[in-house]
Structures are given as structure tokens and as C-alpha cells.
Amino acid sequence: MVTVHDVAELSGVSIATVSRTLRAPHRVSDATRTRVLKAVEQLGYRPNRAASSLRRGRTGAIALVVPDIENPYFASLTKGAQASSRARGYGLVVVDTTESAEIEAEEIRALGSQVDGMIIASSRLSDDALAEVAASTTCVLINRSLPDAATPTVTIDEASGARAAIGHLAGLGHRRIAYVGGPESSWSEGRRWSGLLTAASEHDGVSAVHVGSVTPDARGGHAAAAAALEHDATAVIAYNDLVALGMLARWAELGVRVPDDVSLVGFDNTFVAELSSPPLTSVGADLREFGETAVSLLLDRIDGSTPPPSPVPTTMDITVRGSTAAPAR
Amino acid sequence: MVTVHDVAELSGVSIATVSRTLRAPHRVSDATRTRVLKAVEQLGYRPNRAASSLRRGRTGAIALVVPDIENPYFASLTKGAQASSRARGYGLVVVDTTESAEIEAEEIRALGSQVDGMIIASSRLSDDALAEVAASTTCVLINRSLPDAATPTVTIDEASGARAAIGHLAGLGHRRIAYVGGPESSWSEGRRWSGLLTAASEHDGVSAVHVGSVTPDARGGHAAAAAALEHDATAVIAYNDLVALGMLARWAELGVRVPDDVSLVGFDNTFVAELSSPPLTSVGADLREFGETAVSLLLDRIDGSTPPPSPVPTTMDITVRGSTAAPAR
């Protein structure tokens, strides 16, 4: 292993100057800087992160905690966070908690001394447990608010998505719209449903009906497909794209045609929405950008340069694809 | 921050004993061990990773480098690697190189001092560049072999997948089978196509025809959908599930019915194969297990307990869903 001492010796300066050249280049003379950098290059010197972290009390890394990296929603979020943290010179540790509150708690504890801060997405922790985490670490929450309201949080404006979905369907002529919800414990679920109710009330004659809560995957949609049709609705909105695709597949088996017999709208607009036939109309936010926002907020907090302004919720837009059309009658 | 000194003071022992209690419990007496552990618990002491790393010369973390975390293939791989490394007490740093050889090289360099080893999946690096990495770090390659053959590698037995696909289709009565390939530069592409050719030759009267190379995503499949039908084939095998779904969607627009008019088989058997209608028959390996295998191999190398036996390639199995049936004629 090559250390500052080796570089110092080769370039004829002290180890302090080597360190300075790397951390604060403007504090050394041009001549020595070039000399030191040449030696660094020549020896292939890379500062030891562990030593640097120990001395500085900061690791230069942040963590992103997600419930399930296989979920396209979190995959996109991760992608954005990754790009953004690299751009700011930070490493990113991604942790998949497999939807388990226990593992989440454990990982967060273990992470404590390894990173300078963390982003916790869609936490499965209780308010109390999460508040404790927020109190003892520098963190940013995604899609989850805490009563105290002191913890920085980035959220998606679910109401804007609901408005876009309802507006699109109402514009096509739909009057009765069914909503297949996600887990009742989910933070998004509550916001999506209340957003839909509000949006429906803003259109004359349009009503929304909640037809059950399912697990937020294709299996859930599959199971709810039949029930969703039992309410005279001409359009169905699903908790997320996966649920929507599950319904779509089940309806195909049942001979129900989309969008001829019923229109279908998903939430999140993940890449899977483009995969089905017909492709799925879906409302969603730019998740990569969302991930970037969270990283920025966290790093602003860590670097402490500016007091982080509480960011405005990211709005959702609708992407109209083939699964929606005017109702038959 | 609570350190060994705090724990030592509270439990009335020296810092050496505290450290020993944690790292080599059997080397302290029962009495002191319980006393120290109580103090650890009481103070909420967590060893500082940076200090520990500096002293021991190992970080307790490994890295997984993937081209694209949004790709379900790598997401599943990551999931398995994550679970397995956690189980063995190692942290996992996931890096997404966005399919860029440049970023990959840069990240690998930066990672060097931060992890004890790395797993490089589907590297975009040149043989030379990759060989250099392999020479200077402890690493394990996934889906990519190096001429020198000295670098530990875990691979998937693509030939077994090809055999399963051809066998299934031949069994249904298909004789002429088209293959829509992926990027020619892809390591898997070559193995898949040659495996298909070999497998076809093992069945009387069965032939496989290569009908072009596309980008390995739904867009690629969309573009190749029409061309795939121009060869009198009654069944089509796609480079991967995404390509298959792209074709499926395009065919739906074209009025081509699956599996009535043509059968379709994907590669990788990622979760998206379950999402389409009809759901996609696909050959694939257990990717989570694959990720676990890679982690095990790497950690065995690092811990150096046993000389890592070169693992056998993971075999692929076929999952038959609704996209395949006997040919019409």
C-alpha cells in the first residue's frame, strides 16, 4: 500500500503538504502542487478512506434504505440517487430491507457509523421508532412524514396525480370510477384515495368508489380484477402499475377488453407501464429526479452550507397510453 | 460518540478487554464478558467502522458493480447478493454504472480502498482493462470470462437454457424457430445463440434462424417484431424478457396472436414475464441464488479459509406460461 509518506518522499515535501495538495490545492504553490500530483500519479496513490474517515469524523458516503430494490419504483429512485451522489463526490450504500421493519431497524443501526447520513424511503418503521432514528442521525425521509414535522422529508404530491387521473377519465366521459387500493398501512394509499375523492368531487357527476385493498403487486391486481368490475364502473384506477398489470392479465383471461370494456389507469408510471398490451396509462413523478432531490437535501444538510429549504412536493403527471378511452355507452 | 474507553470505564476493565470481548469472546472470562456486554448494551456502544478498518486493514464491506439497477435482471441479482452479504456480516455497496465503461472504470478505482473485494456483473470493460482490475483487487466476475481464466467467475449455463427452450418448442411440434438476438458485443448473446444452434441440431428437422440483433429492451423487441415473422418461423425466442414483451406488444398492434399464430419464449425469466398477457414462457436461472453464489465465492476468497472451488455454472430452467403452444399447422 502506498501512503502519504511515499508520495512525500518522492516529491521531496512533507506529508502535510501532500495532504494539503489533495484536500486544498489552492493552499500550496503551483510548483509543489504539480510536483506532488506527479508523484501521486506515478505511485498510483489513493488516500485510505478509513484513515481519512477516522480523522475527519466523516465517511464521505450516504445510505439509501429501500424496502425492495426489485420494485421498479425503488429501482428508479435508486438510479437517481446514485447518479446524484456520485456527482457530488459521495458514495452511496444501498440497503434493501425486504419490506421488514425488523431488518430495517437493524440495518439503520448498523449503518450509523458507516455513513454521514441516510435517506429512508417508504419506511416500514413505526412513528416512534422512526422518530428515534431521525433524532439520532442525519436523515431525510421519502414518502413518509413524521408528526413532529422537524425531519426533512421529500414527498410526491399524490393529490396532483389523483387530479390528473380523474381529470383525464372525466374528460373522456367516465362518470363512475373504481379505485383498487393498496395496503391500508401504506402512507401513499391514504393520500391517493383522499386525492381521488377530492378530485372526483370537483367534476360534476363523477364519483369514485373504493373497491378493496390488495398487496401492491401483480398478484394483488389479479385477485381484485373481478371485484373491480362489480361496481358499474367504466374505468378503474389501480394503486400502482403492478396492480394494474395484474388486473389487465386477469381481465384478458376473463375476456374483458381494455380499453373497450373498461379503461385502466395505473399509478407511478414505472417502466412496466410500457410493457403491457395495451400499454398502460399511468400517473407518476420523475422518480430519478425524485431520488436526486432527496440526495441534494441530505447533502445540503450534511455540508451545512445552506439551511435546507423544505422542498416542494414533486408533482405527478399523466402519461396517456392505450389503456384508456371513452366509455362504450 | 461512545468509545471503547467509555465501555471500559463503566465495566471496570481495560480497553483491550473490551475489544477482546467483542472480537474474541472466548478469550475472556465468563464474568468479565457478561459485565462488558452489559456495559456495551447500556451505553449503546457501536464500534467505529473507520477505526476498526484502519487498524485491521479490512473494511467489512464488498461492492457489487452492475450496469443498470433498473434492469430486473440486475435488481434480482442485487437482492440475492444483499441478503447473502448481510447474512455473512458484510456490508454491500451497490454501484450502478449506467452501462458506461468509463464510469465503471472510475467507480472501480474509487472503490478500491473502500471495500475488501468486489463483484463485477456483466462488465462493459475491455479484456485488458478488466484483467488489470482483476490483478489489482480481489474480485469475482459475473457473466464474463477472461482469457487468463485465473479470475474467479460465476456464470450461467446459457446452453442449458437454450436446450430447455428448444426442447420445449420442439416437443410442441415447432420445427422452424427464429431467434431475435441482443447486442453482438454482449457475452451472453454469443453463448445463447450458439447454445440454440447446438440444441436445434439435436432435434431432427428443427432449425434455428438468427433474425437480427437489437438493443436488449422493450424498444428493441418492438422494432424487431415484424422482421421476426418474415422467416416462416412458428416460434420466436427473444434475447431476453424485455425484448420478448416489446415484440408481444407490437404484435398485438399488428393483430398477430400469441400463442395462436406464433409462440414466444423469453430469456432470464425475470418478474416481468408474469406481467404480460399472455404471460411469457421464459428460461432463466434463479438470479437471487446466483447473486448469493457470487457473494459466497468472493467472501471465501477474502476470508481465505478454503481455496474457493470454481463453482459450476448455474443451470437455467424453463417456466412454461401462456405464450407457447403447438403450432397451428
Add this chain to the structure above:
DNA sequence: CTGTTAGCGCATTCAC
């Protein structure tokens, strides 16, 4: 502008 010095928190000798 540059060098000397003193630890950061921990794991490991080596005595006892």
C-alpha cells in the same frame, strides 16, 4: 507557503 506534531478509535502485540 510549508513542516512538525498530535491524535481520531481501535486491535494487537507483549508483559504480567
Add this chain to the structure above:
DNA sequence: GTGAATGCGCTAACAG
């Protein structure tokens, strides 16, 4: 079985 002492590689005072 335990304690005292050393230094891992680096950065941040402080002097010069």
C-alpha cells in the same frame, strides 16, 4: 485472563 503501550494512515492545528 488481563492491562499497558503502540501505531494503522491521515488531517488539522499550530509554528515557522
